[in-house]
Amino acid sequence: MIVKYMLNYSPRLDQVFPALADPTRRAMVERLSRGPASVSELARPLTMSLPAVLQHLQILESSGLVRSEKAGRVRTCQIEATALRTAEQWIADSRSRWEQQLDRLGAYLARKDDQPEHRRD
Amino acid sequence: MIVKYMLNYSPRLDQVFPALADPTRRAMVERLSRGPASVSELARPLTMSLPAVLQHLQILESSGLVRSEKAGRVRTCQIEATALRTAEQWIADSRSRWEQQLDRLGAYLARKDDQPEHRRD
Numbered sequence: 001m002i003v004k005y006m007l008n009y010s011p012r013l014d015q016v017f018p019a020l021a022d023p024t025r026r027a028m029v030e031r032l033s034r035g036p037a038s039v040s041e042l043a044r045p046l047t048m049s050l051p052a053v054l055q056h057l058q059i060l061e062s063s064g065l066v067r068s069e070k071a072g073r074v075r076t077c078q079i080e081a082t083a084l085r086t087a088e089q090w091i092a093d094s095r096s097r098w099e100q101q102l103d104r105l106g107a108y109l110a111r112k113d114d115q116p117e118h119r120r121d
Numbered sequence: 122m123i124v125k126y127m128l129n130y131s132p133r134l135d136q137v138f139p140a141l142a143d144p145t146r147r148a149m150v151e152r153l154s155r156g157p158a159s160v161s162e163l164a165r166p167l168t169m170s171l172p173a174v175l176q177h178l179q180i181l182e183s184s185g186l187v188r189s190e191k192a193g194r195v196r197t198c199q200i201e202a203t204a205l206r207t208a209e210q211w212i213a214d215s216r217s218r219w220e221q222q223l224d225r226l227g228a229y230l231a232r233k234d235d236q237p238e239h240r241r242d
Binding site for chain 2: 013014017018020021023026029030032033034035079081084085087088090091092093094095097098099101
């Protein structure tokens with residue numbers, strides 16, 4: 001799909017936002033933000049099967065939000081901050097652009113209030 | 122679903138992240154971050170039908186990211202910064218918590234390198 005005004009198009013955002021759209025995956029990211037964890041540590045508080053947890057983990061890994069490494073029989077997962085930063089930056093850019101627009105509008109209205117109206121008599 | 126370690130659970134995030142998961146809706150948010158727009162202005166650069174655009178708009182409105190008002194025959198849309206801020210804050214919290222973990226680990230490893238090993242002879 002071609003969107004003419006989508007200047008900062010990033011294929012990574014197309015994976016990161018859908019990955020964060022699910023509350024279980026956000027819970028996994030929150031847990032991992034407190035430190036690396038094995039798959040079973042990640043799964044323990046979740047009320048779902050291990051295959052379901054692994055499927056969520058796979059989506060987090062494809063999005064670049066999480067990476068995991070296997071040492072012996074234990075797979076340890078950790079956050080990849082770059083993907084989080086990309087999403088955070090996109091939101092921050094949109095928000096600050098909009099806030100600047102609001103400030104400009106506010107300043108314009110204030111100027112308009114101060115000036116007497118020019119009449120054409 | 123109950124997730125024991127999901128302390129900062131927010132129903133808003135459950136709507137905002139899925140809303141941002143679609144590239145067309147992100148393009149609409151980007152456009153609106155540059156200033157309010159009518160539905161037809163929003164639709165113009167998008168290669169899709171007006172009903173499809175309205176469906177995307179409806180998802181953006183339910184998520185709280187966008188609000189619209191009708192004046193006469195024109196519906197004007199604008200950003201609601203609060204929802205953007207909620208999502209930005211969630212990501213920033215996860216990222217900075219993880220970066221603090223990394224800093225702590227780095228400091229621990231540096232201390233360990235400096236200290237001579239205690240031997241039990």
